[in-house]
């Protein structure tokens with residue numbers, strides 16, 4: 001089990017620079033199991049129960065690294081620093097945006113796509129979810145500009161659909177028509193604007209796109225846009241269930 005010096009731990013969790021957290025510790029606001037810790041050099045074992053035992057200003061320590069979050073991404077927020085507009089990271093508590101390792105999105109959703117978006121500071125977990133070899137399915141509901149023609153499911157399932165500008169066909173995808181102009185699409189890859197481009201390739205246009213499932217993990221019905229919460233071990237297991 002790993003251990004870190006208290007000042008390094010607090011600085012990595014975004015509580016301030018090394019100097020600032022040393023000052024916090026000197027001021028006696030950090031307690032471990034109820035006793036003030038005044039030695040910033042003290043080695044702290046990173047046990048799962050640490051946040052409940054180590055308080056800063058009377059408040060449990062932030063979650064340790066290995067953090068995974070689910071967000072209901074609202075429309076209009078972007079996952080990319082390169083794009084204009086509010087970043088999804090703005091929904092996180094301010095301190096969490098200064099953590100090292102940093103929290104990043106697991107893949108991306110377009111600015112105009114809503115729904116289930118995962119974030120984590122755990123690089124190995126991130127790669128397990130996005131690696132095409134794992135075949136973790138992502139399910140979307142698309143609202144289309146024109147009625148379905150009827151052959152889209154076969155085209156998507158064929159594993160031969162070539163998107164404009166690419167040289168490798170898409171892996172098979174599943175289409176479930178819901179109404180004349182809405183459909184569920186399940187894909188296992190994460191190519192740029194993939195679902196929008198798939199419908200463009202069959203002569204349609206996506207007016208609205210929403211992701212409601214990753215692997216076996218559903219966006220909860222009562223989880224409003226903009227809400228974010230820490231994932232449980234069961235949530236993470238659900239992502240890989242059936243993959």
Ligand code: URA
Pocket residue numbers: 108109110111113192193194195196197209
């Ligand atoms: N496909 C898209 O076109 N956009 C997304 O945000 C996700 C998948």
